[in-house]
Amino acid sequence: MTAMVKTNMQSDIVSSSPIVSLKGISKTFSNGTVALNNMSLDIRQGEFVSLLGPSGCGKSTALRIITSLTSPTTGRVEWPLEESKQKEHELSFVFQEPTLMPWATVFGNVWLPLRLKGVSKKAAHDRVMEVLQGVGLEQFADSYPRELSGGMKMRVSIARALVTKPKLLLMDEPFAALDEITRFKLNNDLLRLWETFGWTVIFVTHSVFESVYLSNRIVVMAARPGRVVNDMAIDAPYPRDESFRTSSVYAGFCRDVSDALHKAMIVGDHL
């Protein structure tokens, strides 16, 4: 099992061209803050990339630029795999907050992306129940968000992101507000889903431990101005589980990434 996943992954990385390329992206806000300075980054298909850095390093801005919620001051975002310049790039977004509609049931919330594309409740039913099952919430389809715990709300939010079968999943510190036990559990669930469906993930976090556990590539960023300072491969095999979390390999990666992050922050302090 492990070996198979590993070979799949390796072949992915060898064969894959970038799903999205940031080419010299800079963003300066109207108040003069330079959020990003000349950021270039290729995200290849099937990768789990973490953007890691201190607050103000432009991680979230980079995500917003990829979704075109924000436009870059200079530079451009390219989607090499898509023939036409269509507006929707088959991507989904998971916010730091669950961002659910309190007036809609769990089913209604997950149905939303399909509903906006004109899919009726009946036609969406199987698809919605399938993703709810994927995150273990099929019994809560008729519950309202207020009846759920923080972790369950986050699962609904992830289910909503997955219901459109995205190729690229963008996650902006999705587990930052959760307690550690819930967070570890959701980390495992996310990895399991990623291994099953093989989307590309860009995961913004400021936790070294979370980024090492999840990703096969970590992009370390520095603040003032926001920029990429290091690009590290975490080539530990998947599936990863609790035994990986306590292994010396994991500890070693954490040390390396932590060092890189510290260097980035020291450089930032000098500027």
Added chain:
Amino acid sequence: MTLEIADKHAIPPAPQSVPLDAEELKRARAARREAVGRWVLPIVILVLSVYFWDRLCVWNEIPHYILPRPGLVFETLLADWGILSIALINTLKITFGALLIATLGGLGLAVLFTQSKWIEISFFPFAVILQVTPIIAIAPLILIYVDSITAGLLICAWIVAFFPILSNTTLGLNSADHNLQNLFRLYGASRWQTLRFLRLPASMPYFLGGLKIAGGLSLIGAIVAEFVAGSAGSGSGLANQILEASYRLNMPRMFAALILISVTGILIFLSMNLLSHLLLRKWHESALKREM
């Protein structure tokens, strides 16, 4: 997994019939007392006041053309029901007609305002002017310019009632969660879809708050307009009955009409509360507190 096992070892399940401690019992009793008192106390106060009113008339030998005894008011209410019920229906027609137009107009204008900031900037001040000018000062003009008295009355009551709906709904439509707005943009939602699936549901608690105020105000608007119009005849409402009765010093009928107006107001208030509770009970904080 390990956690579940740890839980089982740590705390034995509590048996169902554990007697509550003194503090919990006290709290439960207090909650029950409050639930009963909420209904019983206002009724007791009402009955006592009516009794005191009656005694006041008897002790001071107040003649019925100055202050009628409550029994006489009640008898008049029954005896004059023919006249009063027609007046009540006329007033209700104006009140609910105005409330309906105020709801549609307030909601429609609020939606228009939130579609374009420029429309809001241009027109909102005029909505405020309509609101702050006392209706009793504009009513005579309106009733002169509008031929149909019913239409005049409706316009007056509408002016009073629409503003709380407009301002509350505008606030509500603008208060939809920003991340949700981003999400809708991300999924390529049209303006109409964003309005229907996000902004309107988000504004519902605000709209219902406005509706509660507007319900009471449309009754006030209707009564004020009737006073100004002052006409007797087939279209006359409760305010006309009060005016006419005052010319004839028919105090019992004035009181009877007054009671009908109050009861109408109370019923409007209660039904708005019920509507709001029914629509929000599943998700909004305001409705949840009741259940706790």
